[in-house]
Amino acid sequence: MAGPSDAGTPPSSRSFRIFRFDPDRDDKPRMQDYRIALDGGERMLLDALLRLKAEDPSLALRRSCREGVCGSDAMNINGRNGLACITNLQDLTDPIVLRPLPGLPVIRDLVVDMTQFFKQYHSIRPYLVNDSPPPEKERLQSPEEREALEGSYECILCACCSTACPSFWWNPDKFVGPAGLLQAHRFIADSRDEATAERLDDLEDPYRLFRCHTIMNCVDVCPKGLNPSRAIGRIKELLVKRIV
Amino acid sequence: MASIARRKFDVLIVGAGGSGMRASLQLALAGLRVAVLSKVFPTRSHTVAAQGGIGASLGNMSEDHWHYHFYDTVKGSDWLGDQDAIEFMCREAPQAVYELEHFGMPFDRNADGTIYQRPFGGHTANFGEKPVQRACAAADRTGHAMLHTLYQQNVRARTQFFIEWMAIDLLRDAEGDVLGVTALEIETGEVAILEAKATLLATGGAGRIYAASTNAYINTGDGLGMAARAGIPLEDMEFWQFHPTGVAGAGVLLTEGCRGEGAVLRNASGERFMERYAPTLKDLAPRDFISRAMDQEIKEGRGCGPSGDHVLLDMTHLGADTIRRRLPSVLEIGRRFANVDIVREPIPVVPTIHYQMGGIPTNLHGQVVAPAADGSQRVVNGLYAVGECACVSVHGANRLGTNSLLDLLVFGRAAGNHIAGAGLAASAHKTLPNDAADPTLTRLARLESARDGEYAQAVAGELRRTMQQHASVFRTQAGMDEGVRKVAALRARAEGIGLKDRSRVFNTERVEALEVANLIECAEATMVSAAARRECRGAHTVKDYERPADDPQFPLGRNDRDWLRHTLWLREGSRLAYKPVNLKPLTVEPIPPKLRTF
Secondary structure (H helix, E strand, O other): OOOOOOOOOOOEEEEEEEEEOOOOOOOOOEEEEEEEEEOOOOOEHHHHHHHHHHHOOOOOOOOOOOOOOOOOOEEEEOOEEEEHHHOEHHHOOOOEEEEOOOOOOEEEOOEEOOHHHHHHHHHOOOOOOOOOOOOOOOOOOOHHHHHOOOOOOOOOOOOOOHHHOHHHHHOOOOOOHHHHHHHHHHHHOOOOOOOHHHHHHHHOOOOOOOOOOOOOHHHHHOOOOOOHHHHHHHHHHHHHHHHO | OOOOEEEEEEEEEEOOOHHHHHHHHHHHHOOOOEEEEEOOOHHHOHHHHOOOOEEOOOOOOOOOOHHHHHHHHHHHOOOOOOHHHHHHHHHHHHHHHHHHHHOOOOOOEOOOOOEOEEEEEEEEEOOOOEEEEEEEOOOOOHHHHHHHHHHHHHHHOOOEEEEOEEEEEEEEOOOOOEEEEEEEEOOOOEEEEEEEEEEEEOOOOOHHHOOOEOOOOOOOOHHHHHHHHOOOOEEOOOOEEEEEEEEOOOOOEOOOHHHHOOOEEEOOOOOOOHHHHOOOOHHHOOHHHHHHHHHHHHHOOOOEOOOOOEEEEEOOOOOHHHHHHHOHHHHHHHHHHHOOOOOOOOEEEEEEEEEEOOEEEEOOOOEEEEEOOOOOEEEEEEEEEOHHHEEOOOOOOOOOOOHHHHHHHHHHHHHHHHHHOOOHHHOOOOOOOOOOOHHHHHHHHHHHHOOOOEOHHHHHHHHHHHHHHHOOOEEOHHHHHHHHHHHHHHHHHHOOEOOOOOOOOOOHHHHHHHHHHHHHHHHHHHHHHHHHOOOOEOOEEEHHHOOOOOOOOOHHHOOHHHHOEEEEEEOHHHEEEEEEOOOOOOOOOOOOOOOOOO
16 A cells, blocks of 8 residues: 655644633633644644544544534634634644634533524524425526626535624624525525515514625635625625515 | 433434435434534545545546446456346446535536546456546535535434534444443533443544555544444454555645646656556556556666655646646645646655555445354444445455445445334333443543553554554565564554543643554554455555466456455454355346456
């Protein structure tokens, strides 16, 4: 079996400053400094964090696919939300400051409670609504109609966008947030969905949709390069068209 | 036991990937009280990483038939797959895909509005005559699109999820019936007993027993470990698929859909070497075949790079448009993990562990079957398994690309239907023995009290290196025998794992320790089963038993006389048993074993 040949960087050591909080033991959060020797095989921030975890197994973080598709390891990296597994160490300056995603309750260390985030996602009825009896085969959809889903369906629900959005910080219970609205758009845009009118009714609300002030942080941080702001704009256009 | 919380459900599903959520949807629609347990939020399950497609003979691109799909799958499995199960899967495939489309799956489309299908390895028309486009795709994000679609429909059906709960052990009574599981709520550290009239394991594979793996970190074979500890055998665990195109050094998968869209493999001299190994299917031969060819090229000094340790996947002739439209994630992965712009330059790849063909033995309904005292195969009451953790067996000795997502849909649905038809809502829970949770509590207590124990990942790391060295693409009898000894030693070492982190809250070190206990079972099952199988079949290639294609006795090293049978590994005494392969399909003519060339 061939071995790996493409090492990331030469051996080095990197310094970290990481948010720590364990409600089982700590009264309040603290920042902990680490210096970690890397052997050069670590390409991404997640690789370095797992190396660090071997030395301090008490550091809590979520991780799974390690290739940017499951959305588990979102965190605030040097002040900017991103996924640890696709953030290249070479692009980070030391000390690498890691905090949990902002605006959500911290469960422990870099692990946040995402209940509110998912509650908003669930609130937009994130599923195809089509109660017409299905045909024997697939429902037909033209390539152009399918194209309308591009840029929406790829969302991995990592919450980088919503937790970078000041409007979501202030009104997490009332404003759907960029991730939820992107998904609302995904179903509104789907030619097979029959609930467009109800979906628009639901969003025509001073808070649910219109708390978006196009600050664009969502676009800036999305690790998948998606544009929730544009999707929100399209929903607003549809609402306007409906009145006219 | 009085201090442990107990909850009761009709059905408990462990795992919220494609198969678990396809089953839960069926059950929620049937109105049963279902709980779905998952270590991670459902859309983080490893199904999300599948890229290429779902195999189904829709015939949207050219003539296709499930008979062809059936033939390809049997031949792909090197005749170790059970032909009744393979027929069932291939016949149900179109319906499974249409249903998923009706659920909202964003498949790519043809100009006439039908689902786009791409070519994939080992899929042919007219019984091996020429490649066929059978893989129903959503760009190269098919698994992501499918997993999200299934989660969405479960949201609609109001399925009850227990998120970030890890199942620890199966609970069985004296009659051997499964009555539920013990589980850890990761956020609080609480252990609970979850009782159910039916328990469905849908926990995925154990790809993390290897060092270089395309698999997510969560793929630690939890359901397999639970089954093994409960005295249930693991079937055909020696068969592990090496995916030909893992990014060299990173392990990240590049879909076979690349080659489906026209990419080719090249050696150091730029030669498209698959033409020599598989004249008909070339770069679209099955995965075991291609991985061996790649390894051969590398071993014979035709590998690329300064160390000659990889080959190149060349997509430069596909054009930027095709790549952006059909392979956007591959483009992204190339840039991120290899500093390669695949539009302009080829990308270094090596065969990388990808998929576990074996698993918990089941019948077509997903019911777990195990040998009874008299040697006959009996259903284990109350226990089901589907997806990669199960072995039904449709993949045999080598899985065809796109058949894994299909497996999840077809058998997830079949198990859901079978459970829904069992009349559970009206029946009562069996009485749980008082000591049912004792093994779990003892194990957890030992972990907590091991003051100077080793970190779980240190043991796991050694295990992964061992498996990589001793159970790789090319195996040797001596190497496997040594592997058996090393894994046994690592099992003893794993007993000494302890926790430095004593917190109750989101203690990931505790989770990792529990995962290593499951990895050990899967690794030992693999190593022991492999060392015993003295032939070459599918993904199990042993140097000592290699023979040429024209060998009068065992062509290509496959020994149907002695080894056309399934392995069953039992944890107690690390014992092996065997059962026959089912060569009888349900309705069509069998495909008798023959020489496997492409």
